[in-house]
Amino acid sequence: MAGQNMTHVGSPVAGDGDLSDEQIDQLLARATDRMQQADAAVEGDDKKPYTFPKLNAGELEKPYIASKGAVASVDPSRLLDDKDRKQANSIRKVEDPLTAKKAAVEKQKATAGADWYNLPRTDLTPELKRDLQLLKMRGVLDPHRHYKKEGGKMQAPEYSQVGTIVEGPTEFYTGRIENKKRKRTFVEEVLSGEQETGRFKRKYGELQDKKGSGKKAFYKALKAQRKGGVKKGG
Numbered sequence: 001m002a003g004q005n006m007t008h009v010g011s012p013v014a015g016d017g018d019l020s021d022e023q024i025d026q027l028l029a030r031a032t033d034r035m036q037q038a039d040a041a042v043e044g045d046d047k048k049p050y051t052f053p054k055l056n057a058g059e060l061e062k063p064y065i066a067s068k069g070a071v072a073s074v075d076p077s078r079l080l081d082d083k084d085r086k087q088a089n090s091i092r093k094v095e096d097p098l099t100a101k102k103a104a105v106e107k108q109k110a111t112a113g114a115d116w117y118n119l120p121r122t123d124l125t126p127e128l129k130r131d132l133q134l135l136k137m138r139g140v141l142d143p144h145r146h147y148k149k150e151g152g153k154m155q156a157p158e159y160s161q162v163g164t165i166v167e168g169p170t171e172f173y174t175g176r177i178e179n180k181k182r183k184r185t186f187v188e189e190v191l192s193g194e195q196e197t198g199r200f201k202r203k204y205g206e207l208q209d210k211k212g213s214g215k216k217a218f219y220k221a222l223k224a225q226r227k228g229g230v231k232k233g234g
Contacts, residue, residue: 112159119159131186132156141190 019027064079065072080088112119122128136154139147183189194200 116159119161122156122158122160124156127185127187128162129156134186134190 062078065074067073110121133154134141136150139145139149181192183192
């Protein structure tokens with residue numbers, strides 16, 4: 001058939017296994033085009049400049065020094081922060097190192113420590129001094145109670161604190177003291193009780209009579225008592 005004997009132009013292989021001049025020229029032209037395209041692509045890549053991606057550094061710090069013509073000036077508001085400027089403008093108190101150390105030690109010893117409920121150092125006021133003296137002589141307040149005798153002069157404790165006893169809910173009708181009878185100190189309570197009982201005044205009179213026994217004043221009083229109690233002719 002006629003179609004079976006036709007040769008394809010452009011195919012690298014001919015019917016007899018050899019290439020014609022026309023086929024060789026076509027192959028060379030195609031290879032040349034490919035080489036030119038490859039060279040053009042490489043050359044284009046070499047000529048195209050490479051750009052780095054932009055980095056955002058944020059807002060840059062403004063310079064401290066500003067130039068105005070030939071004169072450079074410094075911004076004083078930016079040399080120090082507000083805290084340092086406040087300390088620099090304030091009055092500085094100069095302390096003696098020994099005094100400061102002593103004050104620190106005294107501050108450390110201001111309480112008795114956590115084991116003693118942080119009791120503060122005793123502030124010996126005149127009222128507290130009288131109350132402590134009265135506590136030392138508490139044996140004379142109630143003749144029905146006996147306490148251990150304490151000799152020597154009254155000494156205030158190094159650490160102490162004065163508080164107020166708060167009544168419980170069951171003491172309102174049983175052991176509650178009326179507000180008008182409440183006193184601020186022990187001395188005021190004792191004096192208030194003395195006004196009601198008069199015990200100390202009576203004891204004082206008995207002691208004075210005992211001390212005056214056998215003296216001149218005692219005999220004068222005894223003589224006057226006898227003279228007034230016996231009448232002649234009665």
